Amino acid sequence: MNIQIDVKNASKTYHSERGEVEAIRDFSMEVAEGDFVAIVGPSGCGKTTLLWGLTGLHPFSGGSAKILGDEVGKPRQDVGIIFQQANLLPWRTLIDNIHFPLEIMGEDVTQYEQRVHDLLQTVGLVGFEDNMPNELSGGMQQRASIVRALSVDPKVLLMDEPFGALDAYTRDEMDALLLSIWNKTKKTIAFVTHRIEEAVYLADRVYVMTPRPAVNAKTFTIDLPRPRPEGTMMTQDFFNIVATIKQSISDEVKKQKQSGEYQTEKYSTAF
Amino acid sequence: MEDLDKELSEHVPEFKDNAESEGEGGAFGGVSKVIATAHTHGWKQAAGVIGVAIVVIGLAEILIRVLNVPEFVLPTPSAIVVALFESINSIYPHFLYTLLELVAGYVIGAAIGMIFAAVLTQFPYFETIVTPYIILLITTPTIALVPLLMMRLGFTIWPRIIAVALASGPMVMINSMTGFRRADMPKIALARSYGATTFQIFLKIRFPLALPMVNVGLLVGGIFGLITAVGADMVGGDMGLGNRLSYYSSLGRMAEFFGVIILVALIGISIWIGVSRINKKWASWTG
Ligand SMILES: Nc1ncnc2c1ncn2[C@@H]1O[C@H](COP(=O)(O)OP(=O)(O)OP(=O)(O)O)[C@@H](O)[C@H]1O
Numbered sequence A: 001m002n003i004q005i006d007v008k009n010a011s012k013t014y015h016s017e018r019g020e021v022e023a024i025r026d027f028s029m030e031v032a033e034g035d036f037v038a039i040v041g042p043s044g045c046g047k048t049t050l051l052w053g054l055t056g057l058h059p060f061s062g063g064s065a066k067i068l069g070d071e072v073g074k075p076r077q078d079v080g081i082i083f084q085q086a087n088l089l090p091w092r093t094l095i096d097n098i099h100f101p102l103e104i105m106g107e108d109v110t111q112y113e114q115r116v117h118d119l120l121q122t123v124g125l126v127g128f129e130d131n132m133p134n135e136l137s138g139g140m141q142q143r144a145s146i147v148r149a150l151s152v153d154p155k156v157l158l159m160d161e162p163f164g165a166l167d168a169y170t171r172d173e174m175d176a177l178l179l180s181i182w183n184k185t186k187k188t189i190a191f192v193t194h195r196i197e198e199a200v201y202l203a204d205r206v207y208v209m210t211p212r213p214a215v216n217a218k219t220f221t222i223d224l225p226r227p228r229p230e231g232t233m234m235t236q237d238f239f240n241i242v243a244t245i246k247q248s249i250s251d252e253v254k255k256q257k258q259s260g261e262y263q264t265e266k267y268s269t270a271f
Numbered sequence B: 001m002e003d004l005d006k007e008l009s010e011h012v013p014e015f016k017d018n019a020e021s022e023g024e025g026g027a028f029g030g031v032s033k034v035i036a037t038a039h040t041h042g043w044k045q046a047a048g049v050i051g052v053a054i055v056v057i058g059l060a061e062i063l064i065r066v067l068n069v070p071e072f073v074l075p076t077p078s079a080i081v082v083a084l085f086e087s088i089n090s091i092y093p094h095f096l097y098t099l100l101e102l103v104a105g106y107v108i109g110a111a112i113g114m115i116f117a118a119v120l121t122q123f124p125y126f127e128t129i130v131t132p133y134i135i136l137l138i139t140t141p142t143i144a145l146v147p148l149l150m151m152r153l154g155f156t157i158w159p160r161i162i163a164v165a166l167a168s169g170p171m172v173m174i175n176s177m178t179g180f181r182r183a184d185m186p187k188i189a190l191a192r193s194y195g196a197t198t199f200q201i202f203l204k205i206r207f208p209l210a211l212p213m214v215n216v217g218l219l220v221g222g223i224f225g226l227i228t229a230v231g232a233d234m235v236g237g238d239m240g241l242g243n244r245l246s247y248y249s250s251l252g253r254m255a256e257f258f259g260v261i262i263l264v265a266l267i268g269i270s271i272w273i274g275v276s277r278i279n280k281k282w283a284s285w286t287g
């Protein structure tokens, strides 16, 4: 088995004017080639921190993290990132946004024409190539950002609540779309979300993070059969798994509170 | 935009230092709005504007004739046009002269202003040191320096070019700084994650992001430059549209006087149209 994402005892402490914030403590995770894992946890627990650590853009303060065998740190083109917001450049048309990574990498755009077209077809954006981002709906923007990430054919995809800003209906649609893309391409995906249902529906394995400092409380293997049609979310098995995970999270929080570890959201009023 | 910045500061507060959400920049917000919407109504707007002009000019023509206003007080529009055509050969060199001092001063000032803004915003400490001096330059009418400059450099074009540059440059700079300060960290992170160089990030993220505010600076700086150019002509020497204004008014040739004012206004309008074009082409994503 080829481990593509290998995190060992990663930790991250932020130093800000208001003091130190320990966001992540001793988080470990191993993701094999073609695996789809989800990381869930309440808002503010450190999910984004974890993902940014993996991209190397915001390094961890302790532990080690390797992607595709190399210590993270340098930007690399075989790792795609999909952000919490679609993050399109508002002064570029949709197609120019999709070409952005290719441009940065100095690639010949024409060589990717077919690939990009196929991707646009898959996500249903053919015909919108020349639209500006502000002429697209939130769902369309996020689909465009997926195409942008996939256009350079990365091996690993890191996704930070990519559908968090979308309405429930569009979100389910996007989840199904993502699964169908994954079925075809078998990328290795680490997907961050705070919705347990979404995590269970998508992933082979769900890592549960506790509130700050985030430790990896539990890992659940989801053995719902694949492929998973949208109806999967209506099955009894699905509900059972979700319930188990929710129960374990609330147990974990209780345990932390008793041991005095649990830090309340001190800064919530500051923002 | 603001939402995004706010969201960002919640999620990745480490970026907060740079991610200032300055909106469209205080006092000039209105200007950038106007630039952004200048072309949205197309020919209907043009027809309306021309219609108003015809009515106003026509009324002026009739009123001045009916009330028998003497020409040295207020010439009729038709007299102005006739005078402008008749004297255009003698005015033309002055027009070119003023245009040259304006364009030269403006290009130099705007270029230096933009470069300074782009570089300085990368160093917040120096920015805080330099900003008060920029504000000093903006609030001091540079036209006041022209007599001094002319004393040292003579009644040539150079003191005027310097004055125009000093009037427009800081204006371009202070607005561009607001633009370049808008570091949208997720977008920069995106570029960086594909290995973008600092220069690529500047060219493909920071500059387009700053462009709407740069344009506000270009517009206001251009108008400031024009005022300064005409004013500098009035101070000394025997060339330029400002010089013609003093000349014709001292002779009481008000038709020519107003004709020259029309030429000055045409330059101003061209600045406006030029910046609007830039804005429409590359910064129409705002607003
Ligand atoms: N630069 C920073 N300085 C100080 N504290 C920070 C910084 N960045 C994040 N934090 C803190 O670290 C914790 C984890 O933040 P993070 O953004 O990773 O949470 P999250 O799980 O992604 O939340 P959400 O679900 O709302 O996106 C938060 O409590 C936050 O306040």
Ligand SMILES: [Mg+2]
Binding pocket: A047, A048, A049, A084, A160, A161, B011
């Ligand atoms: Mg987050």
